[in-house]
Amino acid sequence: MSHPHRLALVGGGFSTDEDGLLDDWVLGQARTPRPKVCFLPTASGDAPAYIEKFLAAFRARPDCEPSVLRLFDRKLDDDALRAFVLAQDVVYAGGGNTANLLAVWRVHGVDRLLREAYDQGSLLCGISAGANCWAEASHTDSFGPLTFLPDGLGLLPGSVCPHYDSEPGRRPSYRSAVATGALPAGWALDDGTGALFTDGRLTETVSRVPGAYVYRVTDGGGDVDERVLACRVLSRGTGTGTGAGTDAEAADLRR
Template structure:
């Protein structure tokens, strides 16, 4: 039996930021089922009710079966939690505080379940903190000022920086963290970009914004950092 591809999608947008729905449609197009089960994990936002309502409004209108896993108001047993997560086709992790989210996941064993789901072919995805969590490290504002976080599930090697083009200080701060070795080389995701990784390698990069890019950021011999823009396919329907 051939093992399923292990896949992660890093999102620079989606239902919470964009009106056109192009990145969410692209994500669902990579699900293993034509009518996928999609579970939203809003842990990083503290299970914010408005965020949950946004997700349900956006995904109920699509050809999928959406659900929400709340850990701050958890009602399921360990066995039910495992069955729930492993039964999904897509897991969609929302934005918020990356460090807090990882801590809560570990208390409930969600980190181990997501690794198991990954190995079984569930498409793991997310925006902001929901992109950070899959890497070995990330650029974050979890502690207030922008800084590095040498923590994550480590399903993908290296580091990531979300909001690379839209938040003041992100670009320079992330490059400094990579240049000084505080973070390993990694991926910088501009808003509007989606990046799909299969078995740890970049498989596809897309964008809903013709000007947005995915960058590979690496340390250079002079103790600085370099960035290399990767080609992104413009999604059908993009302005």
């Protein structure tokens, strides 16, 4: 059976927001009404406080079954690990260090398991490093100063830049990287936004606050072309809705 490939980039959620609107939206994209949601805190080194924040937020919800996959204190053998990952309806990768996340996932074979889960219909999503990791490349501070990382799982063609509006230097640094070819064309997210991709196409953009946007950033032939994509503003009771949230045609990322 063929399953749609679904991936969400999230610029907020339980770790930064109190309203739960982006988490509502994420869960609304799951394949079941009460999804199993697994948090991967790898990018933070499995930080205990981060894990507790996730569990506090998601255990309080009646509409999901939360769990955590710790790799720095791994308990599962290879067979059990595969069974656990493939049983998840939503895999939620946390923020932290993108380069470290990718290295640890590869050592444990989690990168291959996530591709398998993706092929079987699991929704993959995440914030910051947990958004960067799904693309071919990303804009990151994994090595200290802001720079480009031409590495990723490649499930989302192109590049990703989080925190586009909130961290000094993000916007000009990412624009420069795309303009010079250091990074391929990609997607930049203001904090508080979300972008859903289905079968390689951008199918929805949302925001929990007016004035926060998702951007399509491409090489304009020596310069950079930055296109603002309008976002559907979420409100309580509408976070799980679907529908076009962009003022441009959905972009085919396979081109």
